[in-house]
Amino acid sequence: MRLASTKQDPVTFLSLIRQCIDTKSISDIKKVQTQIMKSGFLLGFGDKLIDGYIKCGGVVDARKLFDELPKRHIVTWNSMISTHIGHKRTKEAIGLYKKMILEGVFPDEYTFSSILKGFSEMGSLREGQRAHGFSIILGLEASNVFVGSALVDMYSKFGQMRDAKLVADRVVKRDVVLFTALIVGYSQHGEDREALAVFVSMINGGVKANEYTFASILIACGNVENLWNGKLIHGLIIKSGFESVVASQTSLLTMYSKCGLIDDSLKVFKRFANPNPVTWTSLIVGLVQNGKEEVALTKFRQMTRNSINPNAFTLSSVLKACSSIAMLEEGKQIHAIVTKHGLDRDTYCGAALVDLYGKCGSTEMARLVFDDIIELDVVSMNSMVYSYAQNGLGHEALELFNRMKDLKLQPNDATFVSVLIACNNTGLVEEGCQIFASMKKNHNIELTRDHYACMVDLLGRSGRLEEAEALIEQVRSPDVVLWRSLISACGIHGEVKMAERIKDKVLKLAPGDEGTHVLLSNIYASTGNWSQVIEMKTTMREMRLKKDPAMTWVDIDREVHTFMAGDWSHPRSKEILETLTELMERVKSVGYVPDTRFVLQNLDEEKKERSLYYHSEKLAIAFALWRTSNKTTSIRIFKNLRVCGDCHNWIKYVSKVVNREIISRDSKRFHHFKNGLCSCGDYW
DNA sequence: ATAGGGTTAG
Numbered sequence: 001m002r003l004a005s006t007k008q009d010p011v012t013f014l015s016l017i018r019q020c021i022d023t024k025s026i027s028d029i030k031k032v033q034t035q036i037m038k039s040g041f042l043l044g045f046g047d048k049l050i051d052g053y054i055k056c057g058g059v060v061d062a063r064k065l066f067d068e069l070p071k072r073h074i075v076t077w078n079s080m081i082s083t084h085i086g087h088k089r090t091k092e093a094i095g096l097y098k099k100m101i102l103e104g105v106f107p108d109e110y111t112f113s114s115i116l117k118g119f120s121e122m123g124s125l126r127e128g129q130r131a132h133g134f135s136i137i138l139g140l141e142a143s144n145v146f147v148g149s150a151l152v153d154m155y156s157k158f159g160q161m162r163d164a165k166l167v168a169d170r171v172v173k174r175d176v177v178l179f180t181a182l183i184v185g186y187s188q189h190g191e192d193r194e195a196l197a198v199f200v201s202m203i204n205g206g207v208k209a210n211e212y213t214f215a216s217i218l219i220a221c222g223n224v225e226n227l228w229n230g231k232l233i234h235g236l237i238i239k240s241g242f243e244s245v246v247a248s249q250t251s252l253l254t255m256y257s258k259c260g261l262i263d264d265s266l267k268v269f270k271r272f273a274n275p276n277p278v279t280w281t282s283l284i285v286g287l288v289q290n291g292k293e294e295v296a297l298t299k300f301r302q303m304t305r306n307s308i309n310p311n312a313f314t315l316s317s318v319l320k321a322c323s324s325i326a327m328l329e330e331g332k333q334i335h336a337i338v339t340k341h342g343l344d345r346d347t348y349c350g351a352a353l354v355d356l357y358g359k360c361g362s363t364e365m366a367r368l369v370f371d372d373i374i375e376l377d378v379v380s381m382n383s384m385v386y387s388y389a390q391n392g393l394g395h396e397a398l399e400l401f402n403r404m405k406d407l408k409l410q411p412n413d414a415t416f417v418s419v420l421i422a423c424n425n426t427g428l429v430e431e432g433c434q435i436f437a438s439m440k441k442n443h444n445i446e447l448t449r450d451h452y453a454c455m456v457d458l459l460g461r462s463g464r465l466e467e468a469e470a471l472i473e474q475v476r477s478p479d480v481v482l483w484r485s486l487i488s489a490c491g492i493h494g495e496v497k498m499a500e501r502i503k504d505k506v507l508k509l510a511p512g513d514e515g516t517h518v519l520l521s522n523i524y525a526s527t528g529n530w531s532q533v534i535e536m537k538t539t540m541r542e543m544r545l546k547k548d549p550a551m552t553w554v555d556i557d558r559e560v561h562t563f564m565a566g567d568w569s570h571p572r573s574k575e576i577l578e579t580l581t582e583l584m585e586r587v588k589s590v591g592y593v594p595d596t597r598f599v600l601q602n603l604d605e606e607k608k609e610r611s612l613y614y615h616s617e618k619l620a621i622a623f624a625l626w627r628t629s630n631k632t633t634s635i636r637i638f639k640n641l642r643v644c645g646d647c648h649n650w651i652k653y654v655s656k657v658v659n660r661e662i663i664s665r666d667s668k669r670f671h672h673f674k675n676g677l678c679s680c681g682d683y684w
Numbered sequence: 685a686t687a688g689g690g691t692t693a694g
Contacts, residue, residue: 073686074686075685079686083686108686109687113687113688116688117688149688153689156689178688178689182689211691216690249691281692312692313692314692319693346694347694355694383694
C-alpha cells in the first residue's frame with residue numbers, strides 16, 4: 001500500500017484503516033500505525049487501529065498496541081476479550097477481564113457474553129460464579145439474553161444444570177439460543193428427557209427452533225431411543241426448511257442408527273450430495289453400533305476411495321469395528337492409516353488401538369501404543385487395564401490401576417470391572433476382595449451387576465462358595481448369570497448338592513434357562529451320573545431348550561474358517577484329519593493323556609477319546625498348522641464358549657511339539673500357550 | 685464499533 005504522504009488528516013487515516021481491513025493486511029496497518037504515530041494522532045486512533053488488527057486476525061499485534069495505550073474504550077476491551085476467546089487464548093482473555101476491573105472499567109453485557117465461556121474452558125467454576133454475581137449486581141443477568149445464555153452455557157458445561165435452569169427461568173426475553181444451550185446441557189449430562197421437555201416448552205412458548213436446536217434435540221432423542229419424537233422432529237425439520245442443513249441431517253442419521261433403524265440412516269445418508277467426513281463417520285459409527293462391522297469397513301474403504309480424509313473420530317470407530325470382531329490384520333492396516341494421519345498418539349485412537357491389540361491377545365503391542373499416548377485419560381487407561389485383565393496379567397493390571405492415582409485420574413465403574421477381572425483371572429483373591437470393598441467406601445462407585453459377577457466368579461472359583469452365595473443375595477434382583485456362575489463354581493469344586501440347590505432356586509426364577517440345564521448336565525456327566533444327565537437332557541428337549549453349539553474360528557489370510565465339533569464339512573477335512581492324527585501321536589509320545597472326564601456323553605472309553613479328538617478347537621488348530629508354515633510363529637483361535645480341560649491340556653502339548661505360540665480367546669479370556677505352558681497358569 | 689447455542693469417537 002502506498003501511503004498518502006501529503007495529507008495526514010484524521011479523515012485520511014480513517015479511510016486508510018478501512019482499506020487495510022478490506023484487504024486483510026496486518027503489515028499495512030502497521031505502516032498506517034507508524035504514520036499516525038509520527039503525526040502525533042495516536043491517542044485518537046488507538047481504538048480504531050486495534051479494531052483493524054482484530055478484523056485482520058492479528059491478535060498479538062492488537063494486544064501489543066492495546067498495552068501501549070493509556071486509555072481504551074469499553075468496546076475495545078470487549079473486542080479484545082472476545083477475540084482472545086475466539087482464538088483459544090483463554091488465559092489472556094481472563095487476564096484482560098481482571099485487568100479491566102482493576103482499572104475501574106466496568107464490564108457490560110458484551111463483556112459477560114464472551115468472558116463466561118473462558119471460565120468453562122479453564123474449568124474455573126468459582127471464578128465463573130463470581131462473574132455471575134457481578135452480572136447480577138450490574139443488572140445484566142436477567143435483562144440481557146446474551147448474558148443469560150452465556151451463563152446457561154457455562155453452568156451446563158460444568159454440569160450444574162440446576163443453576164443453568166435457574167438462570168434460564170429468570171431471563172425475561174428467552175430466545176432460541178438460550179433454549180438450545182439449555183437443551184444441550186441437559187442432553188450432555190444424561191438428562192435427555194429434560195432436554196425434550198425444554199424443547200416442547202420452547203415450541204409452546206412460540207420460539208421457533210433452528211438448525212442448531214434440531215441438531216441438539218435429535219441427539220437427545222437418539223440417546224433415549226425415542227423414535228416417536230425423533231420422527232416428529234424429522235417432520236418439523238422438513239416443515240421448517242432445514243432439511244438440507246448438514247448438521248441437522250447428521251444428527252438425524254445418528255438418531256436413526258441409535259434407535260436401531262440403520263436402514264433409515266442409510267436413506268438419510270444417500271440424500272447427501274457431498275457427504276463430509278463427519279457425515280461419513282456418523283454412518284460408520286451407526287453401522288458399528290448396530291453390529292454391522294463388515295459393512296462399516298466397506299463404507300470406510302468407500303470413503304477413502306472418494307478421497308474423503310478420515311479424522312480421529314472415524315479412525316477410532318473403524319478400529320472399534322475391527323476389535324469387536326477381532327480382525328487383527330484389518331486392524332493393523334488401519335493402524336497404518338492412523339499413523340499416516342499422525343494420530344497414533346491421539347487419546348481416542350490410542351485407546352481404540354490398545355483395545356484392538358488387547359482383544360487380539362497382543363498385550364505387548366497394546367502396551368507400545370499405550371506408552372505413546374500423549375494425554376492419558378480414564379478410558380485409555382481402562383483399555384490397557386482391560387487388555388492385561390483378559391490376558392491374565394493381573395499384576396500389570398494392578399500396577400496400572402495404582403498409577404491412575406498418581407495421574408489423578410478417577411477410576412470409574414468400567415475401571416473396576418477390568419481390575420476385578422484381572423484379579424479373577426490371576427487368582428488374586430484377597431486383592432480382589434479388598435478392591436471390591438474399597439469401591440463404595442473410597443471411590444463412591446455404584447456397584448453394578450458386572451462387579452458382582454466378577455466377585456461371584458472370583459470367590460466361587462477359589463472355593464468360597466458360601467461367601468459367593470451370600471454376595472448374590474445382596475443384589476436386589478439377581479440376574480441368572482450370577483447364579484449360573486455360582487453353579488459352575490460348585491461344579492469345579494465337586495459340590496453337586498449345592499449346585500442342585502442353586503439350580504432349583506434359579507429355575508424358580510427363570511424356568512426356561514438353558515444355561516442352568518447345560519451346567520447341571522455337565523456336572524452330572526463329569527461325575528458319571530448318567531441317569532441324571534439323561535433326565536436333564538430330556539427336560540431340555542421337552543422344554544425345547546437348545547444350547548449354543550461350541551464353535552471355534554480362525555482367521556488365515558483374512559479369511560475366517562469356522563469349526564464345530566465333529567463337523568467335517570470343511571473342504572480340507574482330509575488334511576485336517578491327517579494333521580490331527582499325526583499331532584495326536586506326537587503329543588502322546590511326550591506325555592499327553594486324553595482326559596475323558598470332559599466327555600459329556602455316556603460312551604465307552606475309546607469312543608470318548610474319539611469324541612475328544614474332534615472338539616472344534618482341535619480341528620481349528622490342526623487346520624491352522626496345516627495351512628501355515630513354521631514361519632508363522634503364532635496362531636490365533638477364537639471360541640464362543642470356554643475351553644474344556646482336555647483341549648487346554650492338549651494345546652499345551654501341541655505348543656511344545658510344534659514349537660509355536662497358540663493364542664486362544666474364549667468367551668471369558670485369553671490363553672497364551674507356549675512351550676508346553678499356558679499364561680493362565682491352569683487357573684481359569 | 686464489541687456478544688451467546690450445534691453435527692462424528694475410544
